[in-house]
Amino acid sequence: MKKVALIGFGAAAIGFLKGMIDNGNIKDYEVDVYEMGRDIENSGFGGLKYDGKLFISKNMGGDLEIPTNIQREIVEFFLEKADMISYENGKKVYKKDIEHGLSFDDEDLFKKFYNEGFEPVKSEFFHIGTDALADTVKKIYQDFEKEENINFHFNSKIEKINKFESHYTINNINKNYDHLILAVGRRGHKLVKSLIAQEPKIVLSNNKVDLGVRFELPDHVVQELNDKMYEFKLRLKTKTGYTVRTFCNNPSGEVTLEKYDDFVTVNGHAKANKKTKNTNFAILVTHSFTQPFNDPIGYGSYISKLSNILSGGEKVILQTYEDFYNSNRTKKVGRVEPTLSDDSYILGDLNLVFPRKTVESIIDFMERLNEVIPGITYPDNLLYGVEAKFYGNKVDNSLFDNLKIIGDSSGWTRSITYAAAHGYLISNTL
Ligand SMILES: Cc1cc2nc3c(=O)[nH]c(=O)nc-3n(C[C@H](O)[C@H](O)[C@H](O)COP(=O)(O)OP(=O)(O)OC[C@H]3O[C@@H](n4cnc5c(N)ncnc54)[C@H](O)[C@@H]3O)c2cc1C
Structure with missing residues (x-):
């Protein structure tokens, strides 16, 4: 054998x-x-x-x-x-109470994003x-x-x-x-x-890393999207030439830490039974490199570690959108209450972590998203960094x-x- x-x-x-x-x-x-x-x-x-x-x-x-x-x-x-799943007359049926649907099935919604330059990604999802x-x-x-x-x-x-x-x-x-x-x-x-x-x-091949933030805002701002499709995925080529995408939307969810061997990043999830009042999703900027550089994992790790160094340990940085936009350190959060436990972050300035091109890409994405979903750029909405996706x-x-x-x-x-x-x-x- x-x-x-x-x-x-x-x-x-x-x-x-x-x-x-x-x-x-x-x-x-x-x-x-x-x-x-x-x-x-x-x-x-x-x-x-x-x-x-x-x-x-x-x-x-x-x-x-x-x-x-x-x-x-x-x-x-x-x-x-x-x-x-249950069986009715020998046929599989999805139980009614599961979160299940199609993203961008609604043509009007699809067009709203499309006309603003976004690429809405179609998929069927289950939670x-x-x-x-x-x-x-x-x-x-x-x-x-x-x-x-x-x-x-x-x-x-x-x-x-x-x-x-x-x-x-x-x-x-x-x-x-x-x-x-x-x-x-x-x-x-x-x-x-x-x-x-x-x-x-x-x-x-090996030339990409996605870096960005976990964004958190009150459920009501994105209620229509959450109700219609639970998970919305969008891509946009921003003014910097970098592509930015949303990832992992969690209605009524929680922000969490993601631990690697020698640094921590941020992530999010949602429980089926324990809900919060906030939605979180990732906004990720794809960084592609060309020769001679061939260590995108190293690049992403350094940027992630930098956020931990500035936060004084195994923590991430939390900033309001207004302060991120104006490059001011956040000293106090406003109306949006963070769902990440307060021993896992410090209030700070993500502009000290990300390169300018990354920051500009995120801001361009948010400002354009606000055209389709008013309220995305409310000053109190929260950004946690760094979120990283290593390929x-x-x-x-x-x-x-x-x-x-x-x-x-x-x-x-x-x-x-x-x-x-x-x-x-x-x-x-x-
Ligand atoms: C916080 C978070 C949330 C996510 N949410 C979703 C989601 O909702 N939906 C989705 O589709 N994807 C999600 N993803 C991505 C998804 O988890 C991965 O794409 C998927 O699990 C990859 O499967 P895998 O088997 O390749 O790796 P994994 O599922 O990560 O499994 C790898 C396993 O290998 C073990 N292992 C690692 N190294 C060693 C070693 N040296 N010796 C022995 N064992 C080892 C690990 O302990 C682990 O159990 C999420 C990722 C994260 C980080």
Whole structure:
């Protein structure tokens, strides 16, 4: 029986294992899953821990071509475990109380944004919610655990990969693996980096990082958008030439910290049952670099760290829109009450963190968005920084038959649906 080491148990690994079971390959392979989280409750990262918004879209979530029927199959797999699907006369139906809809289905709304220069991104979305998500992932894990040929090893951070002629070994574990599947997400970038050092040919490209802010405002300003589509995604080419996009809208949500090994950034999520009065979403500026610079992750990390240095530790900077616009340090917030706990931020000036071009891109985006959604640029609305989205190095998975990098760590995906679908499709190549 061939041996597979699957490193990481996140969305991509879930898709991979589901694929192995669905296509019947699992009976010919023994799969050891190594996850650094202490146990299932303490595992997972990002969208599998917070929020759980699932999308079906050709225009967002990753740079792979994933047929929508595969995307739907993946999404329905999660929804089924979340108990959000029922069967009527043998047909699947989505339960009525789940948050589900189509973005920019409303033609008038679509045109309003379009005419102002925005590109509204169409997608179908479902929202599981942070609270229901933990149970969903646990149920998936319990089903996989029942499989004879899948062995889970928690509390197992893999730090070393050794490549031999026909097999791999990991850490100091005395076992030869015929296949190595890396599914470590963005958090596992150090491991991917060490693999790339051994196999530099595997990198196809690496030139982008998205940097910006998490924006927070009262629900009522964006009520129409929240009611019509829960998640609105927009792109705009700003006057600086940089493209700015919205990402991860959380109606009645909360702003949170996102912890990396040596810095913290900001993020947001929404719970299905515990609501706040504020909506938050990310406003991200895409920074693309050309030769000789080739370290966008380093660039994004430095800018993120700078916000932590200015805040005096593991904190981010919070500023009102008016002060951001005028480049004044915020000393007092106004009518919008921050949802991030007050030991996680200091009031400050994000103009000391971001380069001028980034600031100008954000302001241009906000001012134009205000033309479509009056109230976006209310002086009291809040900006938290830095929010960063790192794109992993895009890897070439066709190079080796017995080594595959899947999900966000491959650089090709940036969502639960795409990461899981990537794993699902790769399981067929074994
Ligand atoms: C706060 C936040 C909210 C998000 N919300 C959404 C959302 O609502 N909808 C959406 O579609 N996407 C969302 N995303 C993005 C989404 O989470 C990712 O695109 C997706 O989870 C990627 O799947 P993955 O399997 O590649 O990585 P992950 O899901 O991150 O899984 C990687 C796993 O590998 C483990 N690991 C890492 N390194 C090692 C190692 N060295 N050894 C062993 N194990 C290791 C990690 O502990 C983790 O469990 C969000 C991201 C963040 C950060």
